[in-house]
Amino acid sequence: MTSPSFRDMEILSEYLDGQLSPSERTRLEKRIQMDQTLAAALKELRQTRGLLRRMPQRRAPRNFTLTARMAGIRPPVPRLVPVFSWASAVAMVLFIFTLGTSLVGRLSFGAAAPRLAAAPGGFGGGPAAAATMAPANAAPATMEPAPLRTIDQAVQETPTTEAFAKSVPEATPPTAAQEIQPPSALKAPQKTFNPWLFIWPGLGVLLGILALLVWGLNQRAFQRKNRRG
């Protein structure tokens, strides 16, 4: 009596599971009747399989149901949301730009105020509204008397409101330097370089671009995730 070959054990295993054809099954059953080792091997295989089938089935320790978050599913997005997203980005650019330009305006007027306050006696730093109106009236007036005056005359004269309006462009006090300069030179201080004029709008645009970029990346990441899913 020799122990069954592995091929025989394979056939016995298939026989146990009912995987043999009727002819193979009949042939094997005849062999089992004649060969005690085959019969013993079949019995042991059946016992082994029986033990495995007796393994207790455990209940799952918890429910493994998935939440929308776990599944990476977002709630349906209304159609107008993308439009709103773009609009919010554009609005932010406009807001910052407006804020910036407004601040630039305030900064420049704020700079003019001390000059007005320092205007020679009598005027006493009048209302800001008057000061802001001054350049419009003064600009053509300065063309006539200013170049004709001498330094001494300018110093000796006590300026009145009327004279001030005529002689002081942009509500600045008549200084000696201004008096001797030609009219074209008097406008020079208005063109001084103000960096905020560029920084604020630039910052606004930059932030706006950043917001759009973040939004775009967000959208792309979500689409990629959906495609993968």
Place this chain on the structure above:
Amino acid sequence: MDEPALILQAQHGDLEAFNSLVLAYQDALYNTALRILNDEDLAADAVQEAFLSALRALNSYRGGSFRAWLLRTVTNACYDELRRKKRRPTTPLEPETADGDEVESPRWLADPNASPEESLDQAELEHAIQHCLENLPTDFRAVVVLADIQGLDYIEVATAMKKPLGTIKSRLARARLRLRECLQGFRELLPAAFRLEEESSL
């Protein structure tokens, strides 16, 4: 449970339908993972991972046994866990000899106070079989767990393992042979169980 309808709904993004399938199959997946990994926490992680993978790959399901398809995802998750475990080895539960060989019948299974005639209760039987399963190569273990513990037929096991039918037959025979040899060491401890099976027919 109308399984095909639920699968179809889940494929169209209905998470509730998918969760109905999860509830129907979570025990089968958990038991499979538990027998392959022999660790409750790792098994639970593998099952959760398997259901997530199944949801992502649901559109690749093209009919056939859905149970086998799901069991494939959990088998893959178990292989991933075993690979991770291999990268970060821990102290084995089985005692080893001075040469580093595993002791075939560890002391924790042989109770010196218990008489040979005393039958093992269900927990001890489970420990003995689990110990023998642990000694099998992973592929053999997965096949025998799916076929003999989960009761899948050969075609379902072939689907779950993504292997040809011939490979499944051969691995199952080898796994049963090895288990038989291993369980020989516990034969005296398991007479009742063996007797019960002896009386059963084909």
